[in-house]
Every structure is written in structure tokens, then in C-alpha cells.
Amino acid sequence: MKPETYRVPGFLAHGIHTGIKANGCLDLALIFSTRPAKAAGVFTTNCFKAAPVLLDMERIRTGFAQAIIANSGVANAATGAEGFADALSVSRAASRRLGIEDDLVLVVPSRHRWASKKEVAAHELADEPFISREVGSGTLSSLENYLQHAGVKGIGSLRVIARLGTSTAVKEGVKAGAGVSILSSRAVETELKAGVLTSLKIKGLPMSRHFYLIRDRRRTISPLCRTLLDFLIAAPNQPEKVKAPSPPRAPRVRAR
Numbered sequence: 464m465k466p467e468t469y470r471v472p473g474f475l476a477h478g479i480h481t482g483i484k485a486n487g488c489l490d491l492a493l494i495f496s497t498r499p500a501k502a503a504g505v506f507t508t509n510c511f512k513a514a515p516v517l518l519d520m521e522r523i524r525t526g527f528a529q530a531i532i533a534n535s536g537v538a539n540a541a542t543g544a545e546g547f548a549d550a551l552s553v554s555r556a557a558s559r560r561l562g563i564e565d566d567l568v569l570v571v572p573s574r575h576r577w578a579s580k581k582e583v584a585a586h587e588l589a590d591e592p593f594i595s596r597e598v599g600s601g602t603l604s605s606l607e608n609y610l611q612h613a614g615v616k617g618i619g620s621l622r623v624i625a626r627l628g629t630s631t632a633v634k635e636g637v638k639a640g641a642g643v644s645i646l647s648s649r650a651v652e653t654e655l656k657a658g659v660l661t662s663l664k665i666k667g668l669p670m671s672r673h674f675y676l677i678r679d680r681r682r683t684i685s686p687l688c689r690t691l692l693d694f695l696i697a698a699p700n701q702p703e704k705v706k707a708p709s710p711p712r713a714p715r716v717r718a719r
Contacts, residue, residue, distance in 0.1 A: 473497050483536040494531040495561055499669050502528035513539045514546035518554065527669040532557055566648045567605060567670035568662040572640050575661070582664040585615050592642030593621040597628045601672070606645050609670045634660070645670070 475495045483490040504523040506516055522528065532553060539546060569588075571577050595618060596603040607617050615621075624642050627633050630650040637644050638659055654660040676695060678684070684692070 473500075481534075483534060490534055490536045492531075492533045493557070494533075496529045499527045499529050499671060501526060511540070514542050514550045515539050517547065518550045522554075526667070529671075530557055530561055565672050567602070567609070567645050567672065568648050568651070569643060569665055570634070570637055570646050570651050570660050570662055571643045572637060573658055573661050574640070575643070577643075577663060578661040580663055582666045584666045585610065585668060588615070588621055588643075588665075591622060592624045594633050594636045594642045594644040595621075595623045595626050596630070596633060597626050602630070602646065605670065605672050609665075609668060612668070647672075 473496060475497070476493065478489040478492040480487055480489050481491045502523060503526075504519060506512070506520055512520075539550070542549070569577075569583065577583055595606075603618065610620070611617050622642075625636060627636065630646055633644050633646060634651060634654060636642060638654070648655075648662065651660055651662065655662055676692060678688075678692075
């Protein structure tokens with residue numbers, strides 16, 4: 464099939480040979496949507512599902528997707544926890560390279576009445592005390608666009624009780640129970656793991672944004688700058704260090 468016969472406006476695709484297939488045929492494909500697209504999936508009913516299938520079943524629940532990585536020549540099955548970690552790592556690497564890594568999430572205190580929910584409707588935000596970033600903030604700009612897309616009249620339709628200059632200040636306000644907010648999932652990662660805050664989705668409204676590294680091509684990159692760039696690019700893909708559980712202590716025997 465010639466490329467021009469299956470081009471779809473708004474989508475890009477490419478395939479390469481990575482060595483999975485010994486005959487040299489293409490064995491890895493990437494399909495990319497230039498904007499978040501509605502997505503649905505049908506999965507195997509087999510009780511023994513491969514790690515990528517399990518990850519896809521989890522991701523498809525949002526109803527949106529922007530990129531698909533598919534390989535042929537190997538099933539990626541029977542790989543256990545390591546296989547799932549590899550699938551997640553590949554997914555994160557693709558997201559980072561394509562600029563679709565960061566998500567905006569609704570953040571509430573762990574004791575909030577919404578803490579047990581997975582999502583809320585956009586109109587429910589109107590009656591909730593809301594802590595916003597300052598005018599000119601990139602987070603606020605993205606939020607404004609998404610709210611208008613959802614049929615809400617922007618940030619002006621919310622009960623904004625404070626406008627703060629940093630994400631840290633906003634987090635502290637939410638933790639204190641002053642209100643809720645919408646922040647980068649990266650900014651609240653530590654608080655979410657600690658159980659101090661809870662994140663939710665806004666129903667039917669995926670919120671993501673792009674991060675870019677910008678430099679002046681006319682200037683030579685110093686070794687220090689190169690090290691920083693390499694770190695920023697590689698850091699999101701570093702596997703999390705899991706602390707092994709301590710072995711049980713032997714009971715103390717008191718001599719008599």
C-alpha cells in the first residue's frame with residue numbers, strides 16, 4: 464500500500480525496523496494525532512493478557528488518546544511486573560518525545576467530598592472555592608482555553624478566592640482546605656503519592672499541554688548546558704527506585 468493511499472488529515476505515522484524481525488521487515492510503528500483524539504478499544508477476553516494490553520485497557524478509560532506504538536514479531540506476553548514497567552517506560556518515552564507528557568488535573572484535599580471520585584463534571588466546579596494561578600501564568604492560560612471548550616465561561620465563571628504566584632503556594636492552599644485547583648500532574652506528584660492530595664479528571668475534558676526546551680542555535684552549547692539538557696530529556700524515563708522491604712528482625716533472646 465502506498466503512503467498516499469492511507470494519509471489522514473491530523474495524523475502522522477511512521478514505521479522502522481528495530482531488529483525484532485530477522486528478515487529486515489518493519490516491526491515498530493508510531494501513529495500520532497496532532498491533538499488529543501477520541502479513542503475506543505476492543506480487547507481480548509483471554510484471562511492471560513500481555514502487559515501492553517493491561518496498560519492500554521487502563522489508558523482507554525479516559526476516552527482520549529494521542530499516540531499509539533505498535534510492534535509486530537513478538538507478543539510481549541508472560542513478562543510479569545517487569546514487562547508492565549517496560550510498557551509504561553516506552554509509553555512515557557514516546558509521550559516525552561512527542562510533547563504530550565504533561566496533564567492538568569483537578570486537585571482536592573484527601574478529606575474532600577470528591578476525594579473518592581475519579582472525575583467530576585465541569586459545571587460542578589462553579590460552586591466550589593477555587594485557587595487560581597496569577598494572570599499571565601501558562602497553567603491559567605491553558606485552563607482558560609479548556610474551560611471554554613467545555614462550555615464553561617472561562618475562569619470568570621468559577622468562585623476564585625485567591626490568585627497565587629506559584630504552584631507551591633496553590634498546593635499549600637489546597638492542602639489547608641481553602642479550596643480546589645487545577646495543576647500539572649507533575650507539580651503534585653509527591654503529594655499524590657503521600658496521600659495528602661487527590662487528583663481527579665474533569666468528565667469529557669482531557670487537559671494536557673506541551674513542554675519545550677528552547678535554546679539559541681547561534682550559540683555553542685557549553686558542557687554544563689549539554690549536561691543539563693541531557694538530564695532534562697532523560698529524567699522522565701528513569702525507572703523509579705523501589706525500596707526493598709527490610710528483612711524481618713530475629714527475635715532477641717535474653718540469656719539467663
